[in-house]
Amino acid sequence: MDVIALVGPSGTGKSHRALQVAHEQNADAIIDDGILIKDGHIIAGESAKTEKSKIMAVRRAIFVLPGHAEEVREAIQRIQPHRILIIGTSENMVHKIAQTLKLPSIQLIIRIEDIASRAEIDLARFHRLKEGKHIIPVPTIELKPHFSGYLIDPLQSIFKRSRVRRRKLGEKSIVRPVFSYYGKLIIDDRVIRAVVERVVKTCEFIESVKNVKIDRRFKGEEDRGLQITCEVVLSYGNHIPTLVSQTQNKIREAVEYTTGMIVDSINIIVKALYVDIKS
Numbered sequence: 001m002d003v004i005a006l007v008g009p010s011g012t013g014k015s016h017r018a019l020q021v022a023h024e025q026n027a028d029a030i031i032d033d034g035i036l037i038k039d040g041h042i043i044a045g046e047s048a049k050t051e052k053s054k055i056m057a058v059r060r061a062i063f064v065l066p067g068h069a070e071e072v073r074e075a076i077q078r079i080q081p082h083r084i085l086i087i088g089t090s091e092n093m094v095h096k097i098a099q100t101l102k103l104p105s106i107q108l109i110i111r112i113e114d115i116a117s118r119a120e121i122d123l124a125r126f127h128r129l130k131e132g133k134h135i136i137p138v139p140t141i142e143l144k145p146h147f148s149g150y151l152i153d154p155l156q157s158i159f160k161r162s163r164v165r166r167r168k169l170g171e172k173s174i175v176r177p178v179f180s181y182y183g184k185l186i187i188d189d190r191v192i193r194a195v196v197e198r199v200v201k202t203c204e205f206i207e208s209v210k211n212v213k214i215d216r217r218f219k220g221e222e223d224r225g226l227q228i229t230c231e232v233v234l235s236y237g238n239h240i241p242t243l244v245s246q247t248q249n250k251i252r253e254a255v256e257y258t259t260g261m262i263v264d265s266i267n268i269i270v271k272a273l274y275v276d277i278k279s
Contacts, residue, residue: 229269
């Protein structure tokens with residue numbers, strides 16, 4: 001099984017061009033916004049566009065909601081696609097999706113700027129930001145069970161209307177999510193620190209935590225996600241590497257689930273051991 005990806009900022013027309021890219025690259029399955037598509041049918045998953053808030057949409061898109069990844073992984077094993085096209089807003093996101101779904105490493109990454117003109121990207125942004133319209137690369141009839149009440153119009157309504165209605169490379173349909181993309185979602189570092197502190201304090205083997213630091217990791221222009229660092233005091237008498245590993249997993253799960261942001265690394269510094277003299 002091969003894996004390729006189409007990457008570009010939100011609202012730049014990736015889903016609109018998904019079928020064309022899949023056709024040109026011989027990909028017989030697409031992963032877009034939380035759903036697995038094959039031959040114009042939704043095979044598994046649930047679209048992020050059905051979520052009621054942007055933060056929940058992000059969680060849905062990167063498969064961190066309970067049971068979502070497992071459902072799609074099982075479907076992939078069942079249908080055995082030859083090549084999968086993953087659509088995402090960044091290289092970090094598509095790599096994260098591939099890792100979460102336990103897919104092979106991505107062999108090819110295509111950027112939206114390489115296949116769409118500036119005018120086409122600007123037009124896609126207009127319909128996303130001004131009209132709140134989102135494209136799903138499947139037929140309207142396929143969306144009805146999944147998007148009851150949210151369907152707007154066939155894809156041709158955005159660009160042009162034709163008396164002779166013909167489909168090329170399958171169908172694409174438009175939905176308007178129940179939430180709006182107007183404005184930005186900003187999560188302050190203090191919120192992430194609070195999440196980390198709360199998680200760490202629930203660990204009975206940790207006596208205290210301090211100096212929680214949040215940094216963003218970049219590789220060139222690629223956003224690799226958050227780097228979290230904290231200092232802890234552990235209770236004496238336990239296997240330190242095991243406790244640190246457990247704490248790292250809990251922090252990663254809590255931060256990614258709560259914020260929808262991707263965690264690149266978690267550094268835990270054990271400053272001291274607490275010895276209970278009474279015991």
